[in-house]
Amino acid sequence: MTNTPITDGATARLGDPYGACEQQRCEHLATILCAVPHVMQILRATRDLGLPDAWLVSGGIYQTVWNVLTDRPLLHGIKDFDVIYFDGTDPSYEAEDLVIRTVNTALPDLAHLVEVRNQARVHLWYEQRFGRPYRPLDCSMDALTTYAARTHAVAARLTHTDELVIHAPFGLANLFGMRLVPNYGQLNPETYAEKALRMKAQWPELEVVPWQTSEQRG
Template identity: 75%
Template structure:
């Protein structure tokens, strides 16, 4: 089991309210949570040490880890994979990406079966074939976060050379702390959003799911 959060419920509720706490405070609390999870820190350190360009741990491995800490569940509860992204525009071949996948897996053998490693510079080359709709070429790894099906998913972490956690969340972190799934309408991802929401609601019953289409007021 995890150790749970050291924060009282009122403090967690404050982080969940975008007007009750600053984003700086939310970033600091998420960094504290992630810093308390050994396998996440090993992962971030291994990715940093591989010196991959513009490399980050993103999405479920972060927000679902935080949910498990906040709800005192086992740290790996509900986590299908850990998404590691990087951006290398110098070689868009699958072969080059496969080499990086092998390097990351070799650096983290104990969790290799949970790792999903992707070069964001080449996503547009295969996305349409897999999902049936086009996807624009990205400019950098963090550009990808703006296209995720849920705004809540858009969070990234990396470790710098001084072992400091860096976090990026283009839509903020209030929804993460509120355990609230909010759609991102930048891409026509309704089916993906609904499927993910159903799975996550079953695993974290506390989760509030905002419908893809909000009824007119």
């Protein structure tokens, strides 16, 4: 893992899909996350609790990076840190609630910022809450493909040998390039527009790629 600080030139290369390889982006992302105490605290607690297929995902990662890149306070604009896990053996609310309370106990200083969800039960409540059906997921990483923006689809977890594992099905160039890019695999333009508006207000440097209809995309 490299400890080379990200300069403006290096950031530009990481944000260019052709300017760096994905391994370099993963290494830089790991370097940033390893230097943020509260992120590492969440990753260690999640690992040590032994939650199945558990990852820190989405905003707590990419928004942390944006704050580092723009020299803002580390918690600027971050609503929560999403911890996901997958336990299909018991998709009940009661089982998930027990895990939530266990994580909160392990992270008393961060409990108000950590949101824990069992991905094996999202399809059971999603349509009632958001008005759209949601297919059952196969694993935690399957959830990343359903996020409204490709930029959001990033996950990290810590192994028992303290190796930071990064997963980003759409790559990390948009994260480092501060570009919000739609995910057309999940037809959710309303959520995309809502998130884009909030994020642009928090990070004015952000480039928002407009959601296009299928006709506009050709």
